[in-house]
């Protein structure tokens with residue numbers, strides 16, 4: 429009998445990648461049958477999953493009553509929660525994760541895979557709310573009577589299409605346009621990057637193929653480290669659009685953020701600069717993780733080639 433794999437966030441980047449990885453793998457697709465969770469089954473993204481033969485079920489992590497039927501007969505559950513950067517960030521993510529994880533245990537599930545982040549405050553005494561919210565949830569899952577493994581994605585390459593999109597720098601009329609990526613951290617701070625759409629499923633698929641081997645482990649998921657300076661050079665070389673990294677004062681950077689994001693975002697970027705996105709052992713953690721994955725991981729160069737026209 430196939431094992432039911434329930435995927436939260438199935439219409440999004442990470443969950444969608446997990447679905448793709450299972451459908452495209454002859455072994456995993458024999459071993460697992462997919463159940464995708466969405467809040468609205470009528471959405472095109474949910475309908476498209478149905479048209480690919482995936483069972484799609486409505487549930488909302490803010491509505492505990494919807495979770496028991498969504499998790500009925502589940503064997504393995506992939507959980508991703510969404511960060512909303514307000515004062516309830518930590519409490520909300522912990523409550524959502526607890527509700528899903530408890531419902532999975534109550535349904536008799538055997539294994540949880542949680543999309544996590546490093547425990548900055550607990551392990552190193554430096555509060556990083558956006559990471560600690562997930563680390564608290566991971567700590568809770570580890571207390572439950574169920575096997576679990578953790579997928580900790582690096583910074584998304586996809587950010588270069590959204591909040592880190594190169595912005596045109598005002599210049600004189602007739603000048604060639606120069607684009608800038610702006611932040612307050614050092615141009616040379618190494619940042620682990622993941623193509624979360626193409627690659628999340630490669631890591632999670634590795635856990636799904638060998639759940640006992642990876643129980644208790646965390647995958648620190650990134651192809652490699654790229655500083656902002658290197659990212660700007662790669663974008664320039666591949667797209668032909670001159671892009672530079674601008675190190676700007678913290679106050680100026682904060683002025684570009686959506687209201688309420690300043691604390692969570694600035695403490696996160698300070699952490700990324702030092703000790704490093706995955707903590708002091710970032711290099712070793714990424715090296716070990718990459719060694720576990722048999723599929724080729726996507727480089728930032730490949731990402732820029734794929735999205736060269738969408739980036740500007």
Ligand SMILES: NC(=O)c1ccc[n+]([C@@H]2O[C@H](COP(=O)([O-])OP(=O)(O)OC[C@H]3O[C@@H](n4cnc5c(N)ncnc54)[C@H](OP(=O)(O)O)[C@@H]3O)[C@@H](O)[C@H]2O)c1
Nearest residue numbers: 437438439440441442466467488489490509510511583584
């Ligand atoms: N950006 C980065 O560099 C980075 C790095 C590491 C980690 N992260 C973390 O990644 C997470 C976002 O992951 P993503 O990019 O894969 O998400 P995404 O593409 O934004 O998709 C969000 C998914 O969550 C589902 N969802 C939202 N609210 C829900 C609810 N109340 N109940 C059930 N499902 C709900 C949505 O489903 P429906 O809309 O279909 O209901 C959708 O499938 C955030 O927590 C962020 O902190 C981001």
